Amino acid sequence: MERIALLKNLTEAFGISGYEEDVLNILKKNFVGQDTLTKDRIGSIIAKKVGKSEKPKIMFAAHMDEVGFMVKEITKEGFIKFIPIGGWWVGNLPGLRVKIKTKKGEYIPGVIGSKPIHELSPEERKNLPKVEDLYIDVGATKNFNVKEKFGIKxxxxxxxxxxxxxxxNSDLYMAKAWDDRVGCGLLIELLNNLTATEHPNTVYLAGTVQEEVGLRGAKTAAYAIAPDIGFALDVSICRDTPGNDAEAVxxxxxxxxxxxxxxxMIPHSKLKDFVCELAEQNNIPYHFTSIKGGYDTGSIHLTNFGVPCLALGVPSRYVHSGATIISLEDYENVLNLITLIVKNLDTETLQQII
Known part of the structure; x- marks a missing residue:
């Protein structure tokens, strides 16, 4: 599938934590034909691509879930109270357009509502609203019973x-759920690159579940794979907007x-050095960054006796909001680097790292 069409399908797919089926089906379709394709009992999917050697076993993880919400209750007036799934800043919520997926698979459009500014007291205007005071409006009126009409539960x-x-700027694309459909896209394109390339190892491509609520799918997937080396493919934070350091990398x-x-996780230093040297030798731009959150490698590196791990990110603006922006040039650079990692990470290199 052509890159833009693939990324559009992935980002527009519906899939909060615990409801990743739509994204899983896209990965499954693109993983068909690999040596083995498995799914664990909580929903993660793993494709195995055997190279010239069974080891080292390299795991690349990208989580399929996105931040979103879950219906908590429906008021007697028909407004929907909700639970945030994943980390949300409440300031991003009022006025956010959303859609609810019912048990029947129907999508119900709505908007997150709050008290209008005209009705706020001077004191209320000084503070952000509380999540419990917000609600989703799907068109509730006195004579329109939301529960009966839509079957929302x-x-x-x-x-x-x-x-x-x-x-x-034609290099930039905006969408929801770049976190972490950008990683899912990288899994698929890495596999495409490896199909026509020999590599001295075996690669496991894992689309994991429930990362946004505790790195859960990465834990079970890593247990199933028992990797020698692990990577998380995800977004990283941009600090190039107003209010940040103008010289930020x-x-x-x-x-x-x-x-x-x-x-x-603190990454494995020798693995980090190996990756940086590869990038420098091949003129792939990179920068160091940090985050207050976590990545799938937070679970992977604690598997069995320990797994050297590193998280790699595509810089993204406005992560964990309704619209995020990435650069396709950055995406391509990550893809090129992970392809080189697979081509160069043999048993001898693994021994030097560990």
Whole structure:
């Protein structure tokens, strides 16, 4: 599938944590024909690509889930109270267009509502609203019973309603769920690159579930794979917008984001050095970055006796909101780097790393 069409399909797919089926089906379609294709009991999918050697076993993980919401309850007036799934800043919520997926598979459009500014007291205007005071409006009126008309129930998943679009700068694309459909796209394109290339190892491509609520799918997938080396493919943070350091290296067009710290893992230093040397030898731009959140490698690196791991990111603006922006140039640089990693990471190199 052509890249833009693939990324559009992935980002527009519906899939909060625990409801990743639509994304899984896209990966499954693109993984068909590999040596083995398995699915664990909580929903992660793993494709195995055998090279010239069974080892080292290299795991690339990208999570299929996106941040969103879950229906908590429906008020007697027909408004929908919700639970945030994943990390949300409440300031991004009022006015956000969303859609709810019912048990029947129907999509119900709505908007997150709040008290209008005209009705806020001077004191209320000083503070952000509380999530419990917000609600989703799907068209409730006195004579329109939302429960009966739509069949919406507690537990139904909700995602932002955002179209995948190119911006005026043709290298930049805006969509929901780049976190982490960008990683899912990289898994598919890495596999395409390896199909016609010999590599001295065996590669496992894992589309994981429930990363946004605790790196859960990565834990079960890594247990199934027992990798020798692990990588998370995800977004990294841009710091190139107003209010940040004007000289920040974490920017659109900044190349591969190499994580030196997150709250779940400090990367393996020798693996990091190996990847940086590869990037430098092949003129692939990169920068070091950190984040207060975590990546799938936070679970992978604790598997069995330990797994050297590194997280690689595509720099992204406005992560964990209804619309995020990435650069296709950065995406291409990450793809080129991970392809080189697979071509060069043999048993001898593994021994030097560990």
């Amino acid at each position: 507690p537990g139904d998943p909700v995602v932002p309603e955002t179209e995948f679009i190119p911006l005026g 974490e920017k659109l067009g900044g190349g591969v984001g190499i994580l030196i710290y997150d709250r779940t």
